[in-house]
Amino acid sequence: MTVRNLDRMFKPTSIALVGASRKAGTIGALVARNLFHAGFDGPIMPVSPTERAVEGVLTYKTIADLPITPDLAVICNPADQVPGILEQLGQKGSKAAIVLSGGFTPEQMRKVYDAASPHLIRLLGPNSLGAMVPGRGLNASFGPVSPKKGDVALVAQSSMVVTSIVDWATARGIGFSHLISLGEKADVDFGDLLDYLAADGAVRAILLYIESINDARKFMSAARSAARQKPVIVIKAGRSEEAIQAASSHTGALAVSDAVYDAAFRRAGLLRVDELGELFDAVNTLATGAPAISGDRLVILTNGGGMGVMATDSLVKAGGRLAALSEETQAKLDAALGSSAAPRGNPLRIGADAPPKRYADALEALLGDTGNDAILVLNCPNATTDSTAVAQSVVETIHKTTGRRHPVLTSWLGDTSAAEARRRFSANRVPTYDTPSHAVKAFMHLVEYRRNQELLMETPPSVPNDFAPDDITVRKIIARAIAEKRDWLTEYEAKRVLAAYNIPVVDTRRAETPEEAARCAEAIGGPVALKILSTDISHKSDVGGVALHLTDAGEVRAEAEAMLARVRELAPDARIEGFTVQEMAVRPDAYELIVGMTENELFGPVLLFGEGGIGVEVVEDYALALPPLNMRLATELMGRTRIWRRLQGYRSMKAVDIDAVALTLNKISQLIVDFPEIAELDVNPLLADHEGVLALDAAIRVAVPKLPGAKRLAIRPYPKSLEGDIRIKDGRQFFVRPILPEDEPLVHHMVANQTPEDLRLRFFAPLKRLSHQAAARLTQIDYDREMGLVAVGPDPETGKTIMYGVVRITADPDNVRAEYAVMVRSDMKGQGLGFLLMSRILDYARSRGIKEVYGEVLRENTNMLGMCRALGFVRKENLDEPGVVEVKIDLEKARAAV
Secondary structure, X not given: OOOOOHHHHHOOOOEEEEOOOOOOXXXXXXXXXXXXXXXXXXXXXXXXXXXXEEOOEEOEOOHHHOOOOOOEEEEOOOHHHHHHHHHHHHHHOOOEEEEOOOOOOHHHHHHHHHHHHHHOOEEEOOOOOEEEEHHHOEXXXXXXXXXXXXXXXXXXXXXXXXXXXXXXXXXXXOEEEEEEEOOOOOOOOHHHHHHHHHOOOOOOEEEEEEOOOOOHHHHHHHHHHXXXXXXEEEEEOOOOOOXXXXXXXHHHHHOOHHHHHHHHHHHHOOXXXXXXXXXXXXXXXXOOOOOOOOOOEEEEEEOOHHHHHHHHHHHHHHOOEEOOOOHHHHHHHHHHHOOOOOOOOOOEEOOOOOOHHHHHHHHHHHHOOOOOOEEEEEEOOOOOOOHHHHHHHHHHHHHHOOOOOOOEEEEEOOOHHHHHHHHHHHHOOOOEOOOHHHHHHHHHHHHHHHHHHHHHHOOOOOOOOOOOOOHHHHHHHHHHHHHOOOOEOOHHHHHHHHHHOOOOEOOEEEEOOHHHHHHHHHHHOOOEEEEEEOOOOOOHHHHOOEEEEEOOHHHHHHHHHHHHHHHHHHOOOOOOOEEEEEEOOOOOOOEEEEEEEEEEOOOEEEEEEEEOOOOHHHHOOEEEEOOOOOHHHHHHHHHOOOHHHHHOOEOOEOOOOHHHHHHHHHHHHHHHHHOOOEEEEEEEEEEEEOOEEEEOOEEEEEOOOOOOHHHHOOOOOOOHHHOEEEEOOOOOEEEEEEOOHHHHHHHHHHHHOOOXXXXXXXXXXXXXXXXXXXXXXXXXXXXXXXXXXXXXXXXXXXXXEEEEEEEEEEEOOOOOEEEEEEEEXXXXXXXXXXXXXXXXXXXXXXXXXXXXXXXXEEOXXXXXXXXXXXXXXXXXXXXXXXXXXXXXXXXXXXXXXX
């Protein structure tokens, strides 16, 4: 279950307080006080076998005595009584319960869930502080402070965090739409509440305090959906490396738990912050309605030079850049400011005694400049200038500037003298901060948030070239290792796996004896590397198992004999199978990189990229990402490392073939998706230069997977099983496959070839073209919740692949109902393509367990209505929109009819 019946919890019309009490200090008494004094306008019915009345309201002895069925029950009773109470509530017809009591054993938790689920009762808790919805007068909690009404929702695992935040925010005049304490998450979790709050128009931003996540895929799907609609800001407790475990690979040692959470939040489009102050600063910045930021260039306007320098230091340290003022802007500043300001640099100093007009003139000039991405306005107290009047001039300048492209952030220093200025900024939704460093941090929040949002909305480039992996070879190698109960593939086997996925590997041969190693070296010719071959030794160099730049067969034979002696001394228990002899790659300008994968207990496979070599753990220059990848995501992953800048080339060093590195990351990602038996992987070093990439060493650990196929992935990968062919009435055949992010250009081309009337019928309004955001939303879908199928084929004139038709369904979070949409090219009408695509998507919906598919159709769209009728849809007039007909099909009844 997800959002089902959550309205009963957060928008109840009636409430039962089970375990109500008059005894001071008890949860039952505290909750009664909050419930009865928060302004709730429905009946609140206390249930207590011992109390006659609570808060002046007569009690009911039992749940059965209640005169009406409560939408919501708030339960304060001890743990052993809760399952029975839930059973009684279920029989009464209640659909939501908040369990405040704690001390539940795992067995009691199971009994609680088992008692609630048959009746579809949604549970918050146990061990929850409760839920507060100030706008509805609902305070179903035992918190000591009643929150103010606002439009920011907070969801937290910790009760103490909720009470601390309410206390902190109330003192600062910050209000909330919802405050929800999850507790032990027996039922309702972060994914459920993200779905619910994302759909609530009264919620402007969502704040999360996370200690742990139960269901990674559910969370990722809900978070990605919510982040497309409004800012989602998260604090994750525990940034320390608490989850480091003994790991056999470099990747396993580096991919600690907190870094994986970072990767997940980034992929979902969330903004992560470190502390409570940052949390509300980020809301203040992201949710003011200011223009979206487009880069990381900041211009600083200040009346105090020292504050400008401090802000600059904070900016550079955080990874931002000072904007360069254009000649046109400098000319405007000269005309407006005359000789009253210092040289026109950045920070732009306009004099300690700058009056309101000087601030306004300077800000107006900066707002028209295209060379900056945001403006930070600073003010230091001055005895000759009214800082409140200066603030008002800034507000008025922002409001009168039409077509503003930049957000404006402010920081008025001081306490009492700055209080009124800050109040005016807040009243006019201008972000304001206590110190310049806080303001700069808020600017960097905008930068990071924009980058994360781009990962959700930007169309990735196509893979430079297709590759056809030899999965049969890989399957045989992995099956043999598992049958032999080996954890690790040999280096030779691991390189064969990479080669099967078209990843360039150095010529590597296997030898069982020093003599055979010498013959392999002779066959390869030129310098070679010799390595010990043993599945018991993962870091060969640590035991003297690697020798480089061996020039002839004799040297190889002698080194092999010496190596055997060293390894047997340092690793006496290791089983030695022989040696690998490989060509010594001579690429003097190549960089050593690492590409790897490890299994995270929660999020499944995690990919790693960074600077490689033997000191990879010491260098610690790496970044993590969740598969599956595409070229855009692979490039973004590389861009989060320090070595990225060197890969671009500098001085006499040529730039690395970035596409080759990104493609290798994509191939590794696909390998991981295809083979859940791969539990750990290291390619280190992966040489990269302007000619491409070459894998010198590889290690792969295998195991019987805990979850089958793609289910172990936090993000559902491309469902290749849905690919197939269809043939239309005139005999033409098209390839049908799930839609891809890379299909955005095909969508634009298809829309451009529609008639205006067909576009109006499809989108219910005249339309000439789709915006990038709309097209990206159609193509960048979450396969776990949505599905789009496209029919593609060659253009008769150009031979290029084009899109002839597309159909999609979007399921509700409960996976019960799904809305459909379908469109075919105008010149394809009458050929049955739309009918065939609809039939396929309905079959898919049945396979996912969706019970009903529905859609809205203009009454004049007779072709669509006729197709729906032929498919088994029934129609119903939409009374709210007279020109619109609702069509729907009950998939269970339709299957039975067939």
